[in-house]
Amino acid sequence: MTVEKDGAPLAGGVEHRWLPAEPGPSFAGPRHSWRAPALGVRREASGWQSALVSRALYVDVAAVVLAVAAAYLVRFDLDVDVGLLEPRGGQYLLISVVLVEAWVVALGIGGARSHRVLGSGREEIVRAVRASLGLFGLLAVVCYLVKFDLARSYVAVALPVGLALLLGGRLLLAQRLHAEREKGGFRRRTLLVGAFETVQDLGIRMRRARGAGFDVVGVCVPGGRATPSPLPQVPVLGDVRDAAAVARESGIDAVAVTASDTATTQMIKQFAWDLEPTGADLLVVPGLADVASPRLLVTPVDGVPVVQVTPPGYTGTQHALKRAFDVVVTALGLAVLAVPLLVVAGLVRLTSPGPALFRQERIGLNGEPFTLYKLRTMRVGAEQELAAALDGDAGVFYKPKSDPRVTRLGRFLRRYSIDEFPQLVNVLRGDMSLVGPRPQVAFEVAQYDDALRRRLLVKPGLTGLWQVSGRNDLPLDQSVRLDLYYVENWTLMGDVVILLRTVRAVVGRDGAY
Incomplete structure (x- = not known):
């Protein structure tokens, strides 16, 4: 474009001449004649984009074929030969073939295989689910209009199994894609x-x-x-x-x-x-920074998209569900871990003089103090040696990599975060949640600025977003950013994901000391 502004040419595509609808500064400049842009010369998709779309297509076909085949087998009691001999067996075989083709096409039309959304997470899942539900809704309407009694058992297997396989396959595809992008590809x-x-x-x-x-x-x-x-x-x-x-x-x-x-x-x-x-x-x-997409609502106002940021929810139904989730999971966890924890507590007593449990006052929701429980990993009296261990440098997120106060067994317990398990009692009592920012001691909280004080708007957690993103190896600003992101954008499903990632982080031992 060759567009002039104040007598100077601006770079662009084809030549334009146009007159702005109203006075005032504009990117395009003053009066110009106009010629339609050459839309036919759009650059083709890059090779990696085509390869990515092909991968998604293979995943979709495999998931849909398996789901529809399972529905057919269940409908005809897992016996294909008998099914084909039944009066409607041939009809359902034809329906299955058409359904596979229609499902794969619907995912494409719905944009679930666009290279722009593959690996994006929420948007990719929304498009896949929306396309699948739309197809089965259309199928129900067609069957009603032609008065065909489609077996409920067929649909009851095909749709949920298909969605599970589709989303599971996309999750694996996204993990592989992210790994390749970390290496510089795609x-x-x-x-x-x-x-x-x-x-x-x-x-x-x-x-x-x-x-x-x-x-x-x-x-x-x-x-x-x-x-x-x-x-x-x-x-x-x-x-x-x-x-x-x-x-x-x-x-x-x-x-x-x-x-x-x-x-x-x-x-x-x-x-x-x-x-x-x-x-x-x-x-x-x-x-906007560090605002999750579920909090963004886009509303068109006279052709201009207006982004509305909904306030974070610190109370209400979602938090009641979070508390119920904490209680159920924690109770199950304590039932399973009670005996192993007693054994480990005995080892702590045998390998180092002093009590098995370490109690410390931490700051929780809205700045209220509470007593936190841990398995003792340091020698007795270690708190009085803190200044020497840190060489006088105790910031907001302090934790030395080589702490001489930690016992030999304590290093093992810390490496696998076993020392944190007694905090399940804190979760059951309501002092903490399974997921949230880690609780800190009073002298750390005293150093908070206005931004960091927002960590106190939710209950502290046994694990959190920064713990599963690098733990103690992260720089201070990144740890703070992740904690605040969690506070502003938490969801119950996000908590489940963080708990699953915690298992991987603990086994991997990255950043644990």
Whole structure:
């Protein structure tokens, strides 16, 4: 585009001449004639994108075939030969073949195999479930209209089994995809556009979340090449207004526009038009950080999408369910672990003089103190030696890697987090939850700023998001960010996922000392 502003040409795609609908600054500039963009020259999908979609197709076909075959076998008592001899056996065989084809097609039409959502998590699952339920709803309507009595046992097996296999297969596919992205494969060449600070922040986040699949290859910031790059080893490829041309010339897969003074509604609209011939995806990054997608509601207002951020829920039905979940799981856990914990407590007494349990005052919900229980892993009187062990450096998240106060058995217990299991009693009493920010002692809480005090808005947990994301190996700012993200965006299903990840983290022993 060749567009003039203040007499200077701006980079882009095809030539435009147009007149703005109303006065004021605009990205496109003053009066121009207009010619439709060459939409037929869109760049084809990259090889990795096609390979990713093919993988998803294979997973979908395998899941659907297995589910429909299981439904057919159950309908005809697991005997295919008998089923084919029954009067309606042939009909159900034909229905099964058509259902497999229709289900796979529905997933494609519903966008569940789009390379843009594969590996994204929630959106991928929503699309797969929505397409599946929509297909079976349509099937029910068709059967009603043609007065065909489709066996309930057939549907009762095909739909839930199919959904379980589809989601399980997609989960395995996502895990493999994230692992390959961590190694540098299956990544979108990404251009960041916007103000210096916002581009820098987004670039750091994209590098940290390598599994998301964004490979930042360049940035466009105000001032263009005369401006130093906000990211190490990432070149400045032009000004914000040059982004469309840069995307076309550099083979960009995705362009992320961040908040800036120049990112007006008209500019983003024009930018979207200019990107159409390139095939690059346009990502508009709102000025929000660490807000989970379930809290975002998009409402169109006169053609402008308005993002509404719902407040986090600290009370209500969901928290009642969380408490019920804590009590049930904790009671089962104590019933299973009671005898092993008594054995370990005896070993603590035998290997080191002193009590088996260690009691310490910690700060919990709304800043209220409570007594926390642990299996003792240090020698008696270790708290009086804290300053010497830390060499006077006790910050908010202090924990030395080589603590001379820890006993030999204590090191083993800490490595596998066995010393934390008595806190199940704290969970049962209501002082703690199974999942939440780890409780800290009073002198740590005294160092909190306003942001960190938000950790006290929920009950502390036996495990938490930062514990399953690297534990003590994480830097302080990352640990704080993960804790606050959990506080703001927790869900009961998220708690279940964190508990499952905790098992893997404990077995892997990463960051445990």
